[in-house]
Amino acid sequence: MSKACILVVDDRPDIRLSASFVLEDNGYQVLEAESPYQAKEIIQDSKVDLILLDMNYSLDTTSGDEGLDFLSWLAKAAGNIPAVAMTAWSNVELAVKAMQLGAGDFLEKPWKNQRLLQVIEHQLTLTGLKVQNQKLQQRLEPEKSDDYVWRSPCMQELMRQIESVAQTDVTILLTGDNGTGKSQLAKYIHQLSNVQSGPFISVNMGAISENLFESEMFGHTKGAFTDAKSNRIGRFELAKDGTLFLDEIANIPLSQQAKLLRVLESGEYEVLGSSQTQQTNIRLVSASNGDFSKLIANEEFREDLFYRLNTLEFRVPSLREREQDIIPLAQHFVKTAAGKYQKPAINISTDAQQALLEYHWPGNIRELSHLMERAVLLTRHDELQLSDLHLNTQTAAGALPMMTLEQAERKLIKQALAANDNHIAKAAALLGLTKSSMYRRLEKYPDLQS
Numbered sequence: 001m002s003k004a005c006i007l008v009v010d011d012r013p014d015i016r017l018s019a020s021f022v023l024e025d026n027g028y029q030v031l032e033a034e035s036p037y038q039a040k041e042i043i044q045d046s047k048v049d050l051i052l053l054d055m056n057y058s059l060d061t062t063s064g065d066e067g068l069d070f071l072s073w074l075a076k077a078a079g080n081i082p083a084v085a086m087t088a089w090s091n092v093e094l095a096v097k098a099m100q101l102g103a104g105d106f107l108e109k110p111w112k113n114q115r116l117l118q119v120i121e122h123q124l125t126l127t128g129l130k131v132q133n134q135k136l137q138q139r140l141e142p143e144k145s146d147d148y149v150w151r152s153p154c155m156q157e158l159m160r161q162i163e164s165v166a167q168t169d170v171t172i173l174l175t176g177d178n179g180t181g182k183s184q185l186a187k188y189i190h191q192l193s194n195v196q197s198g199p200f201i202s203v204n205m206g207a208i209s210e211n212l213f214e215s216e217m218f219g220h221t222k223g224a225f226t227d228a229k230s231n232r233i234g235r236f237e238l239a240k241d242g243t244l245f246l247d248e249i250a251n252i253p254l255s256q257q258a259k260l261l262r263v264l265e266s267g268e269y270e271v272l273g274s275s276q277t278q279q280t281n282i283r284l285v286s287a288s289n290g291d292f293s294k295l296i297a298n299e300e301f302r303e304d305l306f307y308r309l310n311t312l313e314f315r316v317p318s319l320r321e322r323e324q325d326i327i328p329l330a331q332h333f334v335k336t337a338a339g340k341y342q343k344p345a346i347n348i349s350t351d352a353q354q355a356l357l358e359y360h361w362p363g364n365i366r367e368l369s370h371l372m373e374r375a376v377l378l379t380r381h382d383e384l385q386l387s388d389l390h391l392n393t394q395t396a397a398g399a400l401p402m403m404t405l406e407q408a409e410r411k412l413i414k415q416a417l418a419a420n421d422n423h424i425a426k427a428a429a430l431l432g433l434t435k436s437s438m439y440r441r442l443e444k445y446p447d448l449q450s
Contacts, residue, residue, distance in 0.1 A: 004049035004124055005029040009039040009070075010086070011057050015109070019052060022113050028120075036070035043078055044275045050123055051083040053103070055094060064094040071101035076223045077274050080231060082123040086111070148332050152322035158314060165312060166192035171264075173249075173309045174287040176316035179366030182287040183247055185316060190243040195283050198242025203235050206251035213256040214272045218263075224273025236269060236280045243283040249309060250290030250301060261305045284309075319364040321404055327353050329365065333372035334384065346376060351386045358411070359391050410445055413438075417448065 006028050008019045013034075020030045031046060033039035035057060042048065051074070055067030067085060074083060085098040086107045095106040104123045107116065150156055165172070166189045174182040183202065190200045208216050215224075219234030235244060252260060263269045264284070268277050286309045295301035319326065330348060338346050348356075361367060375388045416427035428438035442448060 003027040003029065005031060005047060006050050006052060006120065007031045007033060007039060007042060007048045008052045009033045009036060010052075010054040011035060012054075015054070019116075022116060023120075026117055036066055036073075039070065040073065040077075043074075043081070048078075048081055050120060050127075051081060052107075052120075053083050053085050055085055055087045055098065064097070068094075068097055068101055071098060071103055075102045076221055078221070078276050080127070082127045084119055084123060148329070150322075151324040151328055152317075153324075154317045155322055155325065158316065162189060162314060163192060167194050169194070169283055171309060171311040172285045173311075173313045174285065174316055175292075175313060176289060177318045177364055178289050179364035180316040180318055181365045182316050183245070185314075186243070186245040186247075186285045186287060189285055190245075190283070193243065193283055195242050199239055200243045200245065201235050201239035202245040202247060204247050206248035210253045210256060213253070214259065217260070218269045218278075219271045221271060221273035224271075228273065234269075234271065236263065236282065237278065239282045241281055243285060246284070246286040248288060249286040250288040250292065250295060252301075254300060254302070257302045257305050261302065261308060264305075264308045319361040319368060320407060323357065323407065323410075326356055326361075326368070329368060330356055330372050333369050334376055337373040337376040340373075341377060343376060344382060346379065346381075347383045349383050349385050352384050352389055355386050355389060355391055409441065410448065413441055413445065414448055 003026075006019075006023050008016050008023075008030060009032075010016050010019075011034050016032045016034075020032065023030050031042055031048065033042055036053075039051070039053075043051075053067055053070060055064035057066045064087060067087075071083060071085075074081065082104045083102065084105045084107055085095065085103040086109055087094060098106060104126065105119045107119060150159060162185065172189060174185055176182060186202070187200060190196060203216070214220075215228075215232060215234070217234050217236060219237055220228050220232050222228055222231050263280060267280050269280060270277055290301075292301060292306050292310075296303045296306060319329075327348070330353075334346050334348060338344070356368075363370075371389060371391070372384075374390075375384050379385075379388045381388075412431060413427070416430045417424070420426035420430065424438055424442070425435050428435050431438070433441075
């Protein structure tokens, strides 16, 4: 692996040549510039890890003003690149000014080679630690995955599909109602992926204001705008060599969608306040509960961006489509909450389980999780009763709780059988079915015959 790239900025060719010999002999790559103006062009076009900067040029040979002007520019345009100031004149005041403007250290010419190498190595190490610290401060580590195993066929099939593509770098879009667990699935994809050792960075796109979009996603340099008091690392850089999860992706303002599209197409972006192009290397997963066909028809979402996001699209079923998972999930959440609040093991009564099965779950898994946690906190028993759940079973007058046709059919058959002591002929008559039609449905739902 090659060492860092050092840009030597000096108007004397012999100084640049001397520095190049020392640095290249020690494995560094070297670029040369004869003026601050030329150095700016190189920085904008090339990756530079450190700058050796002479402070005096053609305007005068003692003030250091040209070098100071360059340091001021560097702090705004590429503040993450460390600079070491150099001068042939021993000038404490100039050294102090250079350090105040961002120079990491100061060398007097002619330098000693060992001192030059030590200063460079030290500055590169400090910069690496500084960037890493910024990332750690801004990064939200993903929660550990739980050990729940899905029971419902629709979720088992979804998990099989996801597991078959998780190790590829294909872009994935997760759709479905709010609260169905899309963010947890995104983390699961990351944990199965080839970038699992990298970071998992989650961004709620609906919570980013339009005027801060570029700063949040691509980062900014100090002074890039009025409130930019320090450098900020963007989410694309934070997620480098890992997974970037864009939640609520449909909420991106139309004016910002082109900027995101450009990054996804080219893999390139610029930090706000800097003209230096950065390369991105991420696994992208997105999620939304939006109706993209409607959004695109209403010109609220770019069609070309949608096709960049949904190379593979997976719909996450609502909780009412996962009846076999309702009770196991409830028990899982009860166990988790009991452990969290240091309570003894708590069971769920038969009446409470029946109520959970009959509830329509508009808030999906999120609602179930919150409800069970609240019940664990408030109960005084070692078994949750129906009264502990405080389920809102009221629906609008004349309205039915939303569910699939299959769920409605199962529920009606179950109720008809219960009302007739499991007498199949009477239950069929109650539902307006023939006896043979009822038997066909019972073959379809064998668990209802018990």
